[in-house]
Amino acid sequence: MRFTITRENLQQGLGAVAGAIPTRTTLPVLANILIEAEGSEVRMSGTDLDTSVSVRVPAEVAEAGAITAPAKKLQEIARELPGSVELSAQGDSISISSGRTRFKLNGLPRDEFPAFPRVDFEESWKLTGPDLQRLISHVSFAASTEETRPILNGVLWQLSSGEMRMVATNGHRLAKMTLPVESSAELTAVDLIVHPRALGQVQRLLGSSAQVEVARSENHIGFQGGGVQVFTRLIEGPYPNYEQVIPKDNDKQLVADKGALTAAIRRMAIVASDQTHRIRIALGGSSLKFSVETPDLGAAAEELPVEYDGDPLEIGFNAQYLLELLRYMPTDEVRLTFKAPERAATIQPVGNEDTPDYLCLVMPLRLLS
Amino acid sequence: MPRRIHVLPEKLANQIAAGEVVERPASVVKELVENALDAGATRVEVVIRNGGKTEIRVSDDGHGMGKDDALMSMDRHATSKVRSEADLAAIRTLGFRGEALPSIASVSRMVLETAERDGDGTRVVVTGGQMAAVEACARRTGTTLAVRSLFFNVPARAKFLRTTAAESRAVVETVTTLALAHPGVGFVLDANGREALNLPPAAGAAERIAAVWGPETAGELIPVAHREAGVGVTGLVQRPHSSRPGSRRVYLFVNGRSFTDRSVVRAADRAYRTTIPEGVYPSLFLFLDLPDGEVDVNVHPAKAEVRFRDRPAVERAVEEGIRATLAGLESTPSIGTRAPQDGVPSFTYASPRQPPAHVREAPGTWGAGNGRAYAYGNPSTPSVPSSPGGTPGTTLPGEPQMTLFVAGAPEALKDEADAGSSIPPIVSPDLLGSAPVMWQVHSTYILVETRSGLLLVDQHSAHERVLYEELMRDFGSGSRESQRLLFPLTLRLSPAEFSVVEEVRGVLERAGFEVEPFGGRAVIVHSVPNPHPNFDAERCLREMIAELTEGSSLIDGARTQHQRIALTFACKGAIKAGQKLSQREMGELFDRLFATELPYHDIHGRPTVVQLSLTELHRRFGRSA
Ligand SMILES: Nc1ncnc2c1ncn2[C@@H]1O[C@H](COP(=O)(O)OP(=O)(O)OP(=O)(O)O)[C@@H](O)[C@H]1O
Ligand SMILES: [Mg+2]
Numbered sequence: 001m002r003f004t005i006t007r008e009n010l011q012q013g014l015g016a017v018a019g020a021i022p023t024r025t026t027l028p029v030l031a032n033i034l035i036e037a038e039g040s041e042v043r044m045s046g047t048d049l050d051t052s053v054s055v056r057v058p059a060e061v062a063e064a065g066a067i068t069a070p071a072k073k074l075q076e077i078a079r080e081l082p083g084s085v086e087l088s089a090q091g092d093s094i095s096i097s098s099g100r101t102r103f104k105l106n107g108l109p110r111d112e113f114p115a116f117p118r119v120d121f122e123e124s125w126k127l128t129g130p131d132l133q134r135l136i137s138h139v140s141f142a143a144s145t146e147e148t149r150p151i152l153n154g155v156l157w158q159l160s161s162g163e164m165r166m167v168a169t170n171g172h173r174l175a176k177m178t179l180p181v182e183s184s185a186e187l188t189a190v191d192l193i194v195h196p197r198a199l200g201q202v203q204r205l206l207g208s209s210a211q212v213e214v215a216r217s218e219n220h221i222g223f224q225g226g227g228v229q230v231f232t233r234l235i236e237g238p239y240p241n242y243e244q245v246i247p248k249d250n251d252k253q254l255v256a257d258k259g260a261l262t263a264a265i266r267r268m269a270i271v272a273s274d275q276t277h278r279i280r281i282a283l284g285g286s287s288l289k290f291s292v293e294t295p296d297l298g299a300a301a302e303e304l305p306v307e308y309d310g311d312p313l314e315i316g317f318n319a320q321y322l323l324e325l326l327r328y329m330p331t332d333e334v335r336l337t338f339k340a341p342e343r344a345a346t347i348q349p350v351g352n353e354d355t356p357d358y359l360c361l362v363m364p365l366r367l368l369s
Numbered sequence: 370m371p372r373r374i375h376v377l378p379e380k381l382a383n384q385i386a387a388g389e390v391v392e393r394p395a396s397v398v399k400e401l402v403e404n405a406l407d408a409g410a411t412r413v414e415v416v417i418r419n420g421g422k423t424e425i426r427v428s429d430d431g432h433g434m435g436k437d438d439a440l441m442s443m444d445r446h447a448t449s450k451v452r453s454e455a456d457l458a459a460i461r462t463l464g465f466r467g468e469a470l471p472s473i474a475s476v477s478r479m480v481l482e483t484a485e486r487d488g489d490g491t492r493v494v495v496t497g498g499q500m501a502a503v504e505a506c507a508r509r510t511g512t513t514l515a516v517r518s519l520f521f522n523v524p525a526r527a528k529f530l531r532t533t534a535a536e537s538r539a540v541v542e543t544v545t546t547l548a549l550a551h552p553g554v555g556f557v558l559d560a561n562g563r564e565a566l567n568l569p570p571a572a573g574a575a576e577r578i579a580a581v582w583g584p585e586t587a588g589e590l591i592p593v594a595h596r597e598a599g600v601g602v603t604g605l606v607q608r609p610h611s612s613r614p615g616s617r618r619v620y621l622f623v624n625g626r627s628f629t630d631r632s633v634v635r636a637a638d639r640a641y642r643t644t645i646p647e648g649v650y651p652s653l654f655l656f657l658d659l660p661d662g663e664v665d666v667n668v669h670p671a672k673a674e675v676r677f678r679d680r681p682a683v684e685r686a687v688e689e690g691i692r693a694t695l696a697g698l699e700s701t702p703s704i705g706t707r708a709p710q711d712g713v714p715s716f717t718y719a720s721p722r723q724p725p726a727h728v729r730e731a732p733g734t735w736g737a738g739n740g741r742a743y744a745y746g747n748p749s750t751p752s753v754p755s756s757p758g759g760t761p762g763t764t765l766p767g768e769p770q771m772t773l774f775v776a777g778a779p780e781a782l783k784d785e786a787d788a789g790s791s792i793p794p795i796v797s798p799d800l801l802g803s804a805p806v807m808w809q810v811h812s813t814y815i816l817v818e819t820r821s822g823l824l825l826v827d828q829h830s831a832h833e834r835v836l837y838e839e840l841m842r843d844f845g846s847g848s849r850e851s852q853r854l855l856f857p858l859t860l861r862l863s864p865a866e867f868s869v870v871e872e873v874r875g876v877l878e879r880a881g882f883e884v885e886p887f888g889g890r891a892v893i894v895h896s897v898p899n900p901h902p903n904f905d906a907e908r909c910l911r912e913m914i915a916e917l918t919e920g921s922s923l924i925d926g927a928r929t930q931h932q933r934i935a936l937t938f939a940c941k942g943a944i945k946a947g948q949k950l951s952q953r954e955m956g957e958l959f960d961r962l963f964a965t966e967l968p969y970h971d972i973h974g975r976p977t978v979v980q981l982s983l984t985e986l987h988r989r990f991g992r993s994a
Pocket of ligand 2: 403463
């Protein structure tokens with residue numbers, strides 16, 4: 001294998017794949033990048049066995065072939081090279097030269113690198129990168145990071161002919177967004193559960209692509225567009241029935257300024273308990289009253305004028321959950337809805353066209369006695 | 370009518386009194402050694418033959434007696450120690466009745482030899498209560514009492530004497546007890562020509578204990594020093610993790626006098642609750658110090674028991690004192706041997722109100738030598754071997770890297786060493802320097818630098834202690850935060866489990882689990898506590914219910930339902946070994962651990978913390994002097 005490549009192309013390719021390389025691994029080859037040269041391109045791939053990424057970048061290929069090279073060292077070298085690069089492999093040895101600089105690196109043969117999942121893009125959904133990006137960036141944060149219920153570690157992605165939706169929750173709070181899609185082909189609706197880490201790669205590498213093709217095999221899902229491919233193992237379902245827990249009869253509603261709300265909650269959070277982060281919210285009259293009281297620490301209170309004419313209500317929340325959800329709200333005003341101290345509250349953006357169907361909900365913290 | 374009532378002849382009266390005071394050779398030894406101590410002896414020698422059945426001889430270097438006193442001492446109710454009722458209330462001597470010598474003399478052949486300072490010696494021989502001889506003799510200051518043929522004239526009592534071995538054991542125990550209360554006095558006990566005890570004068574109880582049972586036993590003990598409502602409690606108690614079933618030693622003293630008292634022992638055991646497994650009892654060496662009038666020592670014929678005017682106050686002081694000790698770092702195990710040092714605490718207060726100083730110094734006192742100067746290598750000696758003949762510019766594999774500067778004595782270490790015994794107490798706020806770096810090892814232990822070395826914390830054990838005390842506190846304050854679940858949990862239970870859940874539902878709810886029956890034997894859980902980010906509520910609750918149903922050594926020792934729930938919740942809900950923790954999480958765990966009452970003990974009787982002192986590190990690296 002031998003090819004010449006511009007420093008920029010090499011760096012770009014390596015940078016794209018680097019995110020898929022595990023930082024620690026027991027399988028040495030996983031710390032390597034697979035480099036395949038053929039035609040007028042070089043393909044670089046990396047994997048942590050769950051998620052794989054590959055990128056194609058232009059290069060002048062003198063001799064086709066493949067090798068795997070230590071990802072980190074190669075990236076460090078690429079960063080320091082003066083100009084365009086000639087890269088060749090002889091057996092397991094990789095030579096890199098640029099200007100008057102020469103490097104030799106030890107690689108591993110290509111057949112030690114795990115095979116990528118086979119996903120057939122013949123039958124695929126055609127989506128736009130920005131649509132995917134919007135869904136992922138508003139929803140995947142809500143997935144659980146605990147290991148207790150693996151299913152909640154994934155993001156539910158529902159695709160049907162007219163729309164697509166993502167839902168994620170950790171069992172305490174949930175985010176859900178739906179977007180309309182124009183689908184050309186007649187495809188049966190599917191529920192996919194995808195790990196947020198893979199969605200992160202999709203967002204990063206395909207978020208601005210005009211077209212992203214999405215296809216699945218039995219256990220994997222693949223994304224491709226603009227020379228980039230991302231594959232990931234699907235998490236096995238079924239996903240819990242989230243529709244059932246989304247409140248439909250929250251009769252206490254108010255609209256508040258997101259900035260003011262966030263600022264008030266942040267102040268309350270200062271003296272909230274380190275473990276539960278519990279703050280109290282009281283509705284009634286024309287204000288939203290926040291308060292917090294933590295034994296051995298202190299107390300705080302604040303009032304925020306709002307338009308509200310419903311029944312009074314007192315309810316407790318984990319301030320960190322509220323702040324997190326507010327952070328993802330794309331508009332300056334948000335609508336909050338409540339029902340009772342033990343029932344879910346919802347937060348939605350007000351007045352946006354961009355993300356019309358976005359809803360977050362959060363379960364209260366109760367004070368039991 | 371003839372009178373029915375008459376006064377007993379003195380000899381008979383003495384024999385009857387002897388029945389109460391003198392039960393066996395050990396009781397004779399007790400009375401005689403007490404007399405020696407009352408006489409201000411600095412050295413007491415006890416010789417017994419045949420377990421004391423044949424002969425008991427107690428010699429002292431006390432103030433001795435003149436001839437008149439020597440004769441008087443054999444009379445009933447003759448004492449130099451008490452004159453008035455008020456004296457009795459303020460009694461600080463071990464004797465006060467003036468009964469011991471005549472009682473013993475009435476049932477044995479007794480020879481008293483005594484001499485005052487600069488006085489002539491007197492020998493008094495009494496046989497079966499009958500004065501047989503009084504003569505001058507030559508001897509140095511002090512007293513020797515020989516008691517031969519105990520019970521020779523009361524065969525009924527002689528029959529009750531046990532084997533020589535058993536009687537000897539009882540004597541050893543008696544002398545040991547007296548020796549513990551008087552560490553400054555030297556004791557020798559010779560049993561049938563064999564030296565059973567040889568205790569040189571000691572600086573304190575710890576040293577005396579080490580002399581009796583060896584340094585290992587002494588090393589398992591931690592000092593108690595506490596004063597509360599006029600009751601002083603000092604002494605030593607066993608580290609919880611060192612306690613083993615069936616090996617307990619209990620010695621109680623009040624104002625220098627040994628006594629037995631089950632409920633004081635129970636108060637001590639209460640202090641150990643949750644730090645020690647069920648059925649394991651710690652050794653106790655406790656010295657109570659009470660003002661005159663607070664304790665009545667004249668309630669038991671052999672003075673084995675006492676009566677406290679305010680018993681609850683005494684028990685509280687004992688419990689609190691031990692608890693305070695168990696709350697300290699000294700109660701944790703440490704890597705490296707702990708040998709008792711010179712300057713073992715003497716267990717006296719400078720003033721009652723002042724915090725007992727030696728508690729504060731305890732870590733050093735019990736560590737591997739505090740306050741010593743460390744000898745560092747000569748600063749001019751290069752610490753790194755130079756590589757002769759190494760070609761400049763090439764470093765072969767395995768070649769040591771040359772250092773630019775040759776290391777001298779590490780400054781930080783020098784500071785520590787200079788600080789010596791003035792290193793402040795290791796308590797939570799000062800325990801760690803500012804912004805300590807914590808290092809998690811094997812996702813199980815947290816390693817952190819302290820001012821005097823290293824601490825290793827077992828994350829699970831530490832979190833158990835935290836959760837237990839936090840839940841108990843929340844039970845007390847009446848409220849607990851609980852996260853409502855988006856997807857309530859349903860648990861299917863066995864009939865036994867179901868009825869347990871029904872029974873404890875109220876307490877479970879106050880612990881943060883909102884549980885409701887859900888038809889059949891299923892329950893639905895609407896909300897759960899959230900003690901840490903990786904908390905698995907369902908698994909925790911399942912395991913709690915199983916433990917509550919089947920019972921376990923952990924929860925069977927609990928006194929209340931609340932305690933049962935708190936123990937099982939702590940055990941099942943705590944962060945597991947193997948859980949990765951961030952710096953922030955480790956820091957938080959530390960803060961919460963040191964906010965608990967007993968940070969150094971988990972709820973199973975295991976330590977949460979093991980310490981490795983800088984001193985021990987120095988020792989291992991051959992740095993110590
Ligand atoms: N070893 C001794 N050295 C000096 N004086 C002694 C010694 N043994 C006894 N005595 C004197 O003899 C007295 C009588 O002793 P005895 O033991 O009978 O009574 P006690 O010690 O006063 O009271 P108790 O009966 O409570 O022991 C003591 O009060 C003391 O003055
Ligand atoms: Mg006496």
